[in-house]
Amino acid sequence: MNLVIALFCLVPFLAGQEPDSEKIVRKEVIEAQAEIRIDEPKPLLGLWLDPMEALDTLLVGKEAKVQGEFDRKMEAVLFPRIVRFSRYLREPLASKKLSDRITIDLPEKARRKCKLWRLRIIDPAGTPVKTLRGKGRPPDRLEWNGLTDDGKLLEIGTPYACMLDLMGKDTVTLILEHINVPAFAFRRGNEIIVRIDASRAYDPELLRLTPWGRDVLREILNLAREEYVRGVDIAVYDDRADVARDCVGSVLDMFKRGIALNEDYIKAESRFPTGDLAGKRLIEIKLNKS
Numbered sequence: 001m002n003l004v005i006a007l008f009c010l011v012p013f014l015a016g017q018e019p020d021s022e023k024i025v026r027k028e029v030i031e032a033q034a035e036i037r038i039d040e041p042k043p044l045l046g047l048w049l050d051p052m053e054a055l056d057t058l059l060v061g062k063e064a065k066v067q068g069e070f071d072r073k074m075e076a077v078l079f080p081r082i083v084r085f086s087r088y089l090r091e092p093l094a095s096k097k098l099s100d101r102i103t104i105d106l107p108e109k110a111r112r113k114c115k116l117w118r119l120r121i122i123d124p125a126g127t128p129v130k131t132l133r134g135k136g137r138p139p140d141r142l143e144w145n146g147l148t149d150d151g152k153l154l155e156i157g158t159p160y161a162c163m164l165d166l167m168g169k170d171t172v173t174l175i176l177e178h179i180n181v182p183a184f185a186f187r188r189g190n191e192i193i194v195r196i197d198a199s200r201a202y203d204p205e206l207l208r209l210t211p212w213g214r215d216v217l218r219e220i221l222n223l224a225r226e227e228y229v230r231g232v233d234i235a236v237y238d239d240r241a242d243v244a245r246d247c248v249g250s251v252l253d254m255f256k257r258g259i260a261l262n263e264d265y266i267k268a269e270s271r272f273p274t275g276d277l278a279g280k281r282l283i284e285i286k287l288n289k290s
Contacts, residue, residue, distance in 0.1 A: 232287060
């Protein structure tokens with residue numbers, strides 16, 4: 001009798017089927033992979049944050065202790081991709097190409113049991129420069145205008161870190177390191193000011209703009225045409241005077257060929273970086289509408 005029962009239990013395996021428990025695990029993992037998508041970076045100008053290079057998770061409290069084998073498998077799928085940084089377009093800029101927002105998308109799993117949340121952007125010295133916080137479940141998208149708590153811009157080319165605390169019965173802390181800002185655009189009165197990481201936009205060995213740099217400048221030219229810009233000021237900050245001059249020439253040449261403005265209204269110069277810009281390699285372009 002026992003032999004008959006054993007053979008009956010083995011029928012699904014002999015037919016190539018899996019036990020129900022294995023089916024559940026595999027089905028859940030596949031669904032989890034499908035519901036979280038990571039957008040590939042596109043060469044659009046804006047507050048462009050490089051893809052995450054290192055993401056660590058720290059689970060504290062009851063959740064970390066009671067997780068079984070199934071939960072550990074799910075964690076391996078979900079948590080490395082739980083925070084997504086992406087460029088987001090906003091209405092005030094007519095071209096809709098430049099972004100002045102940072103966007104973080106949070107999947108449902110991260111928000112489900114959260115009572116308090118806090119997001120911190122941290123500079124290389126370990127000092128939080130921007131803090132956002134709220135009660136209850138955080139929105140599925142957190143946004144801010146890219147300014148620090150004291151009203152300053154995030155610095156081009158500076159590696160920041162992000163810490164997101166989701167506090168409830170259990171606390172989840174997500175750490176995202178190496179956030180780089182290679183391009184940023186903002187309005188000031190009748191000016192649109194664009195700052196670009198010169199070390200990424202210009203190759204001093206080949207004496208020409210990089211493909212990424214040309215893409216960024218094309219976006220700026222499109223914006224200048226759509227905004228009916230009347231003047232352009234170009235400044236390249238670099239402590240290598242010869243490199244700065246060559247870079248200015250490349251940027252200026254692209255603007256002269258790409259925009260219908262009298263040359264008298266396109267100004268360009270190289271500058272030695274001092275003060276807050278000391279040690280920076282930066283291209284700054286001002287589009288004047290008046």
